[in-house]
Amino acid sequence: MTTVIDSPASLVTEAHLRQFQEKGFFVLEGVIPAAHLEMMRTACGNLIDQIDERADEAGRPRTTKYFFSVWDEPQGANPVKDIAREQIRQFVFSDLMAEITRSLLGDDVYLSYEQFVVKAAEKGGTFAWHQDSAYVPAKHDPYLTCWCTLDDVTEENGTVYMLPYDRAGTRDLVPHTKLEDDFDLVGYRGDDPGDAVIAPAGSIALFSSHVLHRSGPNTTPRRRRIYLPQYSSAPLLDSAGKPFYIAEPFLKDGRRVG
Structure with missing residues (x-):
């Protein structure tokens, strides 16, 4: 089954597209x-409760x-x-995300990755400067x-900071190094603090x-919760030519699939 999306993308304006082309984000x-x-x-709260319970049980x-992802376990392995996956599907394959992704990726779109990223209250740590492509x-x-x-995201609760292309000096994927005692990759060690997303x-x-980006610590008494779906115009493959994570079709020739 395919669904035709008749209306033009009204949320993503020409100004947004120019900023995306010039800076890499909006x-x-x-x-x-x-x-x-x-x-x-x-869904986020239920999954955090499960993660915390398992940590407590294991000491x-x-x-x-x-x-944490909702697509990383087979159906039936984790009720x-x-x-959560059935709930999240309503958002990642919604009309809203069809409008947005078609505007930025074109008529063929795949859901390629997704995860929740949550910083605990008062002690949720930082993320180093990196490009997401470095992890593929x-x-x-x-x-x-x-x-x-x-x-709401603020500098106090650990929002993301973007480094525009012109200040990064590149639009290309740059070499990354691994942080000691962490799995974070680092692709920039300059002094530019980046542009904070306050929203x-x-x-x-x-x-x-x-786009190089980083985030600060959460110093507030509440969690900072983000959901992070990622879309591509073709499946992202690993070195063996298999899908790196998800390769679920969303749009095909401008029509929503499924």
């Missing part, structure tokens, strides 16, 4: 529907930086994730990261996988 404030925002918050300390092992075209805010809950920061 922000759409408050565009996530309230029902989808609440659904993602609920491990609870993490301060949560990374909590099964429910095989050569690929730049893809689209959709940094969806489930909370209300329900916003989406859209940026190319070649």
